[in-house]
Amino acid sequence: MDTSSLPCPQCGAPLExxxxxxxxxxxxxxxxxxxxxTGNAKILGQFPKLADVPTYLFTGAEGTIQGKKFRAAGRMRYQHKSGFWDEWFLLMEDGSPAWLTEDEGEFSLFEGRKIKSEIPEPDSIKVGTKITINELVISVMEKGEAAVAGAEGELGFWTAPGSRIRYYEGVAAGKLAALEVSDDEIELFTGDEVMRKEIVITNRPQG
Ligand SMILES: [Zn+2]
Incomplete structure (x- = not known):
């Protein structure tokens, strides 16, 4: 594992x-x-520590998902109208990143997709319609707004504390598809549901 460290710009502790x-x-x-x-860490903001809601995973967890080795490098928690969900930032054994969403005990594993085509104006995207991004025809089934409520560890997003995202979820060619729109970036993910029993954690602390 390639580990580097930088001093925290606020307290000087090493950031791994x-x-x-x-x-x-x-x-x-x-x-x-x-x-x-490049070679620096710049403060974007701060959160209170994540509320200690029990979750199946934890930052630093290692194990396998559907037989593939992973390590959970960090997570971001999003708060929406009726609750929250966590997005775990995973590093897979081959070095590629993946995102595991945990929403009321249900898991889905996503990969980021480069957006190569025009995307529809987010405000114009409606539930029950289809949108096309790259060659993917996505049937939009849900949309909403969420705010970043907390985070820990390493994250693969630019999302700053307190920022809001709009999200659009649906299906495309038998896969789950999700579009996340923040002030800074638009990201497209495709993935599949994962059963909890398909996630095996091998370094859970005892006690
Ligand atoms: Zn610090």
Whole structure:
């Protein structure tokens, strides 16, 4: 594992960076969110520590998903009208990043997709319609707004504390599809549902 470290711009503690996909790292001591720039960390903001809601995974968890080795490098929690969900930033054994959403005990594993085509104006996207991005025809089944409520570890997004995202979820060619729109970026993900029993954690702390 390639690990590097930078001093936290707020408290000076070492920020461990274990992967080249990390765009933000959250200091485990003071909670500052820092954007990683060339050889530097720049403070974006701060959150109170994540509320200790029991989740199946944890930052630093290692194990397998559907037989593929992973490590959970960090997570971001999104709050929406009726609850929250966590997005775990995973590093797979081959070094590629993946995102595992955990929403009321249900898991889906997503891969990021480069957006190569025009995308529809987000405000014009309606539930029950189809949108086309790249060659994917996505049937939109849900949309909503969420705010970043907290984060820990390394993150693969630019999303700063307090920022809001709009999300659109649907299906495309038998896969789950999700579009996340923030002030800074638009990201497209495709993935599949994962059964909890298909996630095996091998380094769970005892007790
Ligand atoms: Zn710090």
């Amino acid at each position: 960076i274990t992967n080249r996909y990390a765009k933000i790292v959250v200091c485990q001591y003071c909670g500052a969110h820092s954007a990683l720039e």
